[in-house]
Amino acid sequence: MSEALLPGQLARAWSADPAIAGPLALAAALYARGTVVLWARAGTAHGLRRRDVLAFAAGWTVLALALLSPLHELSETLFSAHMVQHELLMAVAAPLIVLGRPLVAFLWSMPASWRRRAARAAGSGRPAAAWRALARPSVAWLAYALATWGWHAPRLYDAALASAPIHALQHATFLATALFFWWALLHGARHRYGAAVLYLFATAVHTTALGAILALSARPLYPAYASTAAWGLSPLEDQQLAGLIMWVPACLAYLVAALALMLAWMREGDRRLPRAVAAPASLAALLLVVLLAGCDREPAERSRRELVDGNAERGREIMPAYGCNACHSIPGVRGTDARVGPPLAGIGSRSFIAGVLPNQPDNMIRWIRDPQAVDSLTARPNLGVSARDARDIAGYLYTLR
Ligand code: HEC
Structure with missing residues (x-):
């Protein structure tokens, strides 16, 4: 462990460790490039929304500050500062980064041929199947809990403080499990609002x-934090402060996220709900959902269908006229065992369209109408589908889960 940091040294304790600054700079560059390429192709704010980009920028900034600002140095001297750093990583930076959909941006930052290969590899084969089996909110929740509790075992914690590589491993585990946790809750293929709220609770x-x-x-648990006196705290007080930070503000972050999810759920579930009713109603629903989460039924997919607002039955009937079934097998559309394009069974619950675009209603309609605008290399032709027909077809596709 390094020398204890004194208050007078704090302002100058910025770090530029290339092992941290390098990957951070790379992530920012890839995200920026992916966004520029995707927006040039699909139109500004399509594929990635402005708020996705803002969320990533905010998450990246918090991450950089947590790892490179004087907080990092201070966290070697004060347990409470270390706690702030960890909570910034896990409860603030990680969810913001996940909201920024970095995988979409990273995919689009690659050359087109790599992108298609990566999208295909990610969408099929054994690794993809294994990932799908693993990427459940329950598994992610457990990984996050194990990382949090495991690293706070005094022996492991002290080992991390005594050795730079173990400390780096600790931060990497915290960040990786947090990204996994928030991703599974916010975007995972099995994403359900009710389950997400329950796991946040x-x-x-x-x-x-x-x-x-x-x-x-009643006693200090981490002997490495012995030289806290210069900061006006006894080691025990420092530890009490750290415990309170985990107890109150960090806990608040999970509750705020749960509340935001509740609101999103209600807004998607019932678009006609007036705003004045939505806030108190969501508080009541917050209590209800804890009781009902067990019987929650896929509100995310149901609402995609409601959002496109298409006539699903009509959509099913007109698809043969466009020859969709000449290339795709489509459940409910007759005479199809075509294999030119991927089978469309389950398209309503997939996370991505053609492996590259988030499966959102506006993207689906865009894809059906003009796939080359989205991905110039795709084998899927532009079939001249009208706006209304595309909406009805999307309405039907979202019934396929
Ligand atoms: C000439 C063959 C052909 C026709 C006709 C065709 N598609 Fe496709 N479609 C493809 C191919 C090939 C892909 C895979 C594209 C890729 O990955 O770039 C695809 C991909 C898709 C996807 C994304 C599937 C996924 O798994 O993400 C959807 C949705 C889709 N098509 C819908 C339709 C609809 C609706 C129609 C009719 C309006 C249609 N397609 C007509 C060949 C076709």
Whole structure:
């Protein structure tokens, strides 16, 4: 462990460790390039929305500050500062980065031929199947909980403080499990609002418990944090402060996320709900959902269907006229066992369209009408589908889960 940091040294304790600054700069460059290429192709704010880009920029900034600002140095001296750093990584930067859909941007930052290969590899084969099996909110929740509790075992924590590689491993585990956790909750193929809210609550509960253990312990648990006096704290007070930080503000972050998800759920579930009713109603629903999460039925996919607002039955009937079934097998559309394009069974619950665009209603309609505008290399022809027909077809495709 390095020398204890003194208050007078704080302002100059910025770090430019290339092992951290390098990957951060690379991630920013890839994201920026992907966004520029995608927007040039699909139209500004299509594929990635402006707010996705803002979320990524905000998450990236918080991450960079947590890892390179004086907070990083201070966290070697004060347990409470280390706690702030970890909570910034896990409860602030990670969800913002995930909201920014970095995988879409990274895919589009690649040369076109790589992108298609990567999209294809990600959408098929054994690794993809294994990933789908693994990427459940329950698994992600468990990984996040294990990382949080495991690294706070005093032995492991002290080992991390004593060795730079173990410390780097600790941060990498925190960040990776947090990204996985938030991704599974916010975007995963099995994304369900009810389950996401429930797992956020469960996380708030167990991190509150850990925070309370730290705050209420009668003795310091981490001997490495012994030189806290220059900061006006005894080691025990420092630990109490750290416990409180995990207990209250971090817990609040999970609850705010749960509340935001509730609101999004209600807004998608019932577009006619007036705003004045939505806020109090969502609080009531917050309580309800804890009771009902067990029987939650795929609101995300149901609402995609409602959002396109197409006549699904008509959509099913007109597809043969466009020859969709000459290339695709489509459940419910007769005489099709075609294999030119991918089977469309289950398209309603897939996360991506043709492996590259997030499966959102506006993207689906865009794809049906003009696939080359989205991806100039695609084998899928432009069939001159009218706007109304595209909406009805999308309406039907979203019934296929
Ligand atoms: C000439 C053959 C052909 C026709 C006709 C055709 N498609 Fe496709 N479609 C493809 C191919 C090939 C792909 C895969 C494209 C890719 O990955 O770039 C595809 C991809 C798709 C996808 C994305 C599937 C996924 O798994 O993400 C959808 C949705 C789709 N087509 C819908 C339609 C609809 C609706 C019609 C009729 C209006 C239609 N297609 C007509 C060849 C065709």
